[in-house]
Amino acid sequence: MSGGMDSCVAAAIAEREFEIAALHAGYGQRTETRELECFEALADHFKATARLTVHLDYFTQIGGSSLTDTRMPVGEADLANPNVPNTYVPFRNAHFLSIATSWAEAIRASKIFIGAVWEDSSGYPDCRPAYYDIFNTLIRVGTRPETHITVETPLIHLKKRDIVKRGLELHAPFHLTWSCYRATDAACGVCDSCALRLKAFQEAGVDDPIPYQTRPEYAQLSN
């Protein structure tokens, strides 16, 4: 659970069937402190019976992303641009899934829920559906014969507005989440992540409960 809206809704879906062990990874991203606070609040909300917080400091050594290299500016949203944005952290989700798999194998958990979104998101290659199919094969081959763990991606084909709607149905605590890539007090409203989030709430016809420095009207821009 990053502390963002997608992992919050994924957790709300998971808790209908499963006891939750909550995993959070900081990786030197700009908004790490705020995301960790949100994670703790969400883990409390979802009554997580175990939680694991890890700090992948080496991502700042590796660099290659504006999220972890403060010399690279986080660009403003350009949702029509088909290229991978500079906020892409090289191969990041494999780290999260590997930690989740190791932990799941050690505590005998059966499912790993992740709030990855493909079609209606930033175009990060490690969010595409085929990636998770392959990872499930990797888990099957790379763990003990008696281990049976699968990664679940309940949001991967949803539009962001439908994630908001699904979250509202499930009473997901959106007020406890954070998505902005840049700021930690009031969300900037204009980075890629804010743009996707504000557009989603606007298209769903509801107010986003978190504070923003500015709330551009994204819905009309994005037909």
Next chain:
Amino acid sequence: MSGGMDSCVAAAIAEREFEIAALHAGYGQRTETRELECFEALADHFKATARLTVHLDYFTQIGGSSLTDTRMPVGEADLANPNVPNTYVPFRNAHFLSIATSWAEAIRASKIFIGAVWEDSSGYPDCRPAYYDIFNTLIRVGTRPETHITVETPLIHLKKRDIVKRGLELHAPFHLTWSCYRATDAACGVCDSCALRLKAFQEAGVDDPIPYQTRPEYAQLSN
């Protein structure tokens, strides 16, 4: 490069064709300090033009292995036992490969060499050849379209004795390596890793240059 004999020979193979960027991961294993010293010596030997050392402290939180949980004893070698030994660290190699892939993508490296050994080793599920084929697919799907990285496993089908012979041909600096799971001054000689190593040197008909507390005769036991 763990600092062990296999990654040393893998590096000796890689350096014939490539400039080396050397990656080492500590993960709270018992012999971490000694392995790190060996890594640094090997990176010097192979004239690595970049090096990255990471500490995956969360493995001690995750547990589930005698290598990272000091309450679980590291067993003595039982090379005939077909079960996964308790030194298996859940899904460990996926962490190493994920870090290597992220770093490779950031520095534009093209190959990841890993000294994994399957048939003639401990039976860890994340050392089998299919695992690396799947990981290569994961990299292809999960990185930028312009990124082309493959994992190379030059030792995976070799017998351990043939890894020793290959290393000798390539003048691999075995004296700079460490394999023991238990001790850091003189290798114990009886853990799984020592047993595989001593047996390999004995079958290759050469002396292992590192110090041992005891050197059982493994070659005769293992036909």
